[in-house]
Amino acid sequence: MKKNYFLLFLLCLFICNSSRAQADDSYIEKELEELLDSLINEVDNYHYEQAIDITHSLLTKAKDLKNHYYISKGYNFLGHIYTDKKDSARARKNYTLGLEYAYLSKNDTLLMHAYNNLGNVYSEIPQTTYKGISFYNEAIKEAKKVGSPLDVITPRTNIGWTYLDLGQHKKAYPYIHNSLELLDSTEVTDSLDKEYKEYLYSQIYMLHGRYFSQEKEYDTARYYFETSLRMVEKDSAILLAADTYREYSKMLAQKGDYKKAYEAQQKYIDYNEQVFEKEKLKQTEIANARFNLNQYKKDLLIAEKEQKYQNDIIQKSKEKVVVMVFSSIGMIFILVFLYKVNRDRQNLIEKLKHKNVQYRDAKVEAEKLSLLKTRFFSTVSHEIRTPLYGVIGLTSLLLEDKSLDKHKSDLKSLKFSADYLLALINDVLQMNKMESNEVKLENVSFNLRDLMNSIVNSFEFTRVQNRNKIHLDIDESIPAYLIGDSVRLSQVLMNLVGNATKFTERGNIHIIARQIDSEAETSKIYFEIKDDGPGIPESKKKVIFEEFSQLSNSNYNYQGTGLGLPIVKRLLKLFRSKINLESEEGKGSTFSFSILFKVDTSKKEIEKPEEEFKSLHNEDRKRILIVDDNRINQVVTKRILEKKDFECEVAGDGQTAIDLVQNGNYDLVLMDVNMPGISGLEATKEIRKFDQHIPVLALTAVEVEEIREEIQAAGMSGIIIKPYDVQQFYQIVYKNLSLNEYTEEL
Missing domain, CATH: 1.25.40.10 (Tetratricopeptide repeat domain)
Structure with a gap:
């Protein structure tokens, strides 16, 4: 029954x-x-x-x-x-x-x-x-x-x-x-x-x-784009608005209106996000799951057939009717349980797939935006650095002209403003690279004393303007040459010293470097930058290390970007160090940190390359080929070199440079990297086919990390970043001329 x-x-x-x-x-x-x-x-x-x-x-x-x-x-x-x-x-x-x-x-x-x-x-x-x-x-x-x-x-x-x-x-x-x-x-x-x-x-x-x-x-293109945008925004046509803003941004970028191009790009991103909202993607996958529910019904039908098969077996033996009935009921519960488990498992798998799609799409979109921002910053920085090279170079030359002594103060102000603008550009670009995890430390040999003296000299104008005194104290026990990333260390010190000189008036700034620990191959250096300026309130000590944050400053000429200290904090993290701050409002501030360097025992302090080179080659004028498509840059570089009695010749493109090197007798080539037609990299590769020894130095406004591997692969001897320090420029030129003479003798 x-x-x-x-x-x-x-x-x-x-x-x-x-x-x-x-x-x-x-x-x-x-x-x-x-x-x-x-x-x-x-x-x-x-x-x-x-x-x-x-x-x-x-x-x-x-x-x-x-x-x-x-x-x-x-x-x-x-x-x-x-x-x-x-x-x-x-x-x-x-x-x-x-x-x-x-x-x-x-x-x-x-x-x-x-x-x-x-x-x-x-x-x-x-x-x-x-x-x-x-x-x-x-x-x-x-x-x-x-x-x-x-x-x-x-x-x-x-x-x-x-x-x-x-x-x-x-x-x-x-x-x-x-x-x-x-x-x-x-x-x-x-x-x-x-x-x-x-x-x-x-x-x-x-x-x-x-x-x-x-x-x-x-102008015609702009008329059509803006007319289209007025219509689509009025009617809320999201997809067409996204396409139109994307193309409008490209046109503005071609025209050179980068600010409006960036605004149009942001509009494109906003409209695009409205179409592809995460919740809509989730609901789409749920709808697809509903469409496939027939498969689950088939599974139930199979389970019912198995139950019928079990019932047929029960009918064959009356003695085991009760046992088989209970077995069948148990089998049903097991099947229902397994079905429920399987259904829950499938639901979890679908949710996991959906989440993975969301994360992947978000990652791709973030990478696209990051790449777009990186390219934008790189392009803008290069376009600004190139004219800055002309401004800084010509100003440096005019400062050395004795007949212009009555304008010396104005020229110093001009050069300082250009240097300050370059520092701001470098800060923004540096922060962008660190956000993209593109900054990596290099290990090169450098002289700490020369580096710190150079930093002090670069703030001479600000020191005089604010009537400050800078005291440089370098421990004599610090080895002559250390191995580490001198560029990143210089950025840290420049930002800290720059803050001290900006916010201090009629005061003292102490720059200290001490060796606190040393072994045969390592040296741990303690750095301290101390000032007696206005100090930092306790409530602001953490805020100042955040991007774009600033303290109020009575000296409105030097408000800055608010990126200096955040950059310092991030760079020191790469050095496996951290910044320490001691400050009391009205009594000044002290920033300090420690870095462990390797010691370069293969080098000793020697006389400057310029003096060494001149002592060996007073009898000949060296011939240098300047390759640059920018006429102002040609004039600046040529005048800087002629002041040291070099004989210079100019080439406006890569093909001309190849022909001149092949037919002429030059001791060194200064090669611009980005040129129309044959680039500096391609020209260098061609030169290396017939001349393996002549020094070819890359002269570029592009960030060195972006092109270092390409420059080395092309066979270039070194890199000079525009705009450069004139004395450092001379040192690199003399060094490569000396190495070339030594190679030829061998």
């Missing part, structure tokens, strides 16, 4: 499920139209998760009715959604299915849209771009069959768009211009509602902006 009740329960469960399925199968065409209207509304409002759910319902009902028109519509909308989501594989699959059912429906308008949609997908893939254009041409043929000029506009516009993406703007223009003419025609204009007409105009205006941007007619 219990067995019969159990079988009756299973039978009722099966009948209920079958009845529900039959009820759900009763669809009418009116429901399909209502579903299609709901789908269009959700897609227009970018509610993709709801749109996918509605599309799946539409397809299920339309397939049951074998209604090819609505099946094609459903697949085309799925393709549209996945196109917006940048999932080209799913989009292509659904658009292809949409085209197949459009053929079956024998509807020309449906065929036209299906061809256009496939053109959109294939034109976005570099390998299938021209296949996409062929689909657009098929769409135009179907549009002409329908006889509506409006339907021709979209595929023609898309062909023009594709040619613009390929960089073939001459081919693109007839298509986009013809589309604008068609849109302006009365026949088309009267058939459109105002909102859709403005959307088409904004799209075509954006493409005209791209065309005139590539033609370098920037």
Whole structure:
């Protein structure tokens, strides 16, 4: 009896499920139209998760009715959604299915849209771009069959768009211009509602902006871009707004308006983020999971068949009826439990996949933005450093001219301002590199005394202006040469000494270096920068090490960027050290830190390269070739060298430099890295093919970390970063001339 009740329960469960399925199968065409209207509304409002759910319902009902028109519509909308989501594989699959059912429906308008949609997908893939254009041409043929000029506009516009993406703007223009003419025609204009007409105009205006941007007619391009943006922002067309701001940013960057280009790029990022919100991605994956629930039903059917098999076995033995019934019940519970466990596991896996997609997309987007910012900073710093080289170089030369002594104070002010501007640029670039984890310490040999004396000399103007006294105290026990990153150490000391000189007036600044621990191959140096300025309040001691934070300063000429101390903190972390601060308001401040260096025992203090070189070669004038495409830089470098009685010759490009070195007799080449035509790196490679010994020094405004490996690979002998310290410049030149003489003697 219990067995019969159990079988009756299973039978009722099966009948209920079958009845529900039959009820759900009763669809009418009116429901399909209502579903299609709901789908269009959700897609227009970018509610993709709801749109996918509605599309799946539409397809299920339309397939049951074998209604090819609505099946094609459903697949085309799925393709549209996945196109917006940048999932080209799913989009292509659904658009292809949409085209197949459009053929079956024998509807020309449906065929036209299906061809256009496939053109959109294939034109976005570099390998299938021209296949996409062929689909657009098929769409135009179907549009002409329908006889509506409006339907021709979209595929023609898309062909023009594709040619613009390929960089073939001459081919693109007839298509986009013809589309604008068609849109302006009365026949088309009267058939459109105002909102859709403005959307088409904004799209075509954006493409005209791209065309005139590539033609370098920037004023015309700007007119079209800004007109397009006014329309799309008015109508909240998010996707088109993102595309338009991206292209507008590129045009502004080409024109050289970097500030507005950056603002336009930020607008592009804001609009792009609205489309691809994380919650929408999550809901899309959930909707896909719902669409695959049929698999779980199949699993349940298998479990029921296994139960039936168990019941058949029970019937064969009456003596074991009770045991087998309980066994079957136990098996059901086990299956249900396993099914639940499996379902929960699948849900967890789907959630994990979704999270991984989110993290990956966020990582890719962050890397793109970081790369864009790094390139922007690098380009801007290079473009500013190049004219600064001319300003600083010419000012240094004028300061040495005795006839201009009455202007000496003004020239010093000019040089200080240029040096200060260069320091600000370096601070911003340095902070950007540290945020991108691009800064790594180098190990080179350097003289600590020379480095600290050079730092003190660089603040002479500020010291005199604020009427301060600088006291330099270097421990005699510190080895002559240490091994470490002298550039990063110099940046730390420059920032600390710079702060002390800026905020102290009529006071004393003490710069101290002491050896606190030493072994055979290492030396630990303690550095201290102390001033008797206004001091730092207790509440501000932590804030000053944060980016862009500043204390109020009565000396408004030196407000700075607020990056100095944050840079110091981060650089010292690379040295495995940390900054210590002791300060009391009104009684000055003391910054200190310690760094462990290796000792360079292979070097001893020797006389300066210039004196050594001159003592050996007083009889000959050395010939130096200056290679630079900037005429001001040519003049500055030539005058600096001629002051030391060098014979100089100038080449304006890489090919001229190669020819002169091959036919002339030069002792050294100063080679600019970035030049039109043959770059400095390429020119050096060619020179090394016929001359392995002549020193070739890279003279560049680009950050050294960005091009060090390329410079070494090209065969260059060294690097001089513009703008440079003149005395340091002379030392590098004399050093390489001496090494060249020694090599030739060998």
